[in-house]
Amino acid sequence: MYTDKVMDHFSNPRNVGDIPDASGEGTVGNPTCGDLMTIYIKVKDDVIEDIKFKTFGCGAAIATSSMVTELAMGKNVDEALKITRNDVADALEGLPPVKMHCSNLAADALQAAIEDYKKKQAEKE
Numbered sequence: 001m002y003t004d005k006v007m008d009h010f011s012n013p014r015n016v017g018d019i020p021d022a023s024g025e026g027t028v029g030n031p032t033c034g035d036l037m038t039i040y041i042k043v044k045d046d047v048i049e050d051i052k053f054k055t056f057g058c059g060a061a062i063a064t065s066s067m068v069t070e071l072a073m074g075k076n077v078d079e080a081l082k083i084t085r086n087d088v089a090d091a092l093e094g095l096p097p098v099k100m101h102c103s104n105l106a107a108d109a110l111q112a113a114i115e116d117y118k119k120k121q122a123e124k125e
């Protein structure tokens, strides 16, 4: 039911952990299942230099968090804001329909982290 890409990112997730002096962080919960995901970003000159995640959730949530960190790494924050749950699912070569909601978490947590970064930047100015 899962693609090899999903299994790979589930068994060997990339960028797990946190960033103590993160430029932004975002936590979202999935009301359907109660799973939780936090994404931390380190930003320099509006480019995501480092990104890590912590996910308490299902295998698909772990695979999508891992994939979203790979998609966002090295991107300008405005470009990274445009990453959708479909981009994440496509990069994983598909998710079973009942698991599509899990990819919401990854895209939403990334957006929340970027918005947190932007808010902090605005406060500095």
Ligand code: FES
Pocket (backbone or CB within 6 Å): 030, 033, 034, 035, 057, 058, 059, 060, 061, 099, 101, 102, 105
């Ligand atoms: Fe909760 Fe997948 S079942 S995020």
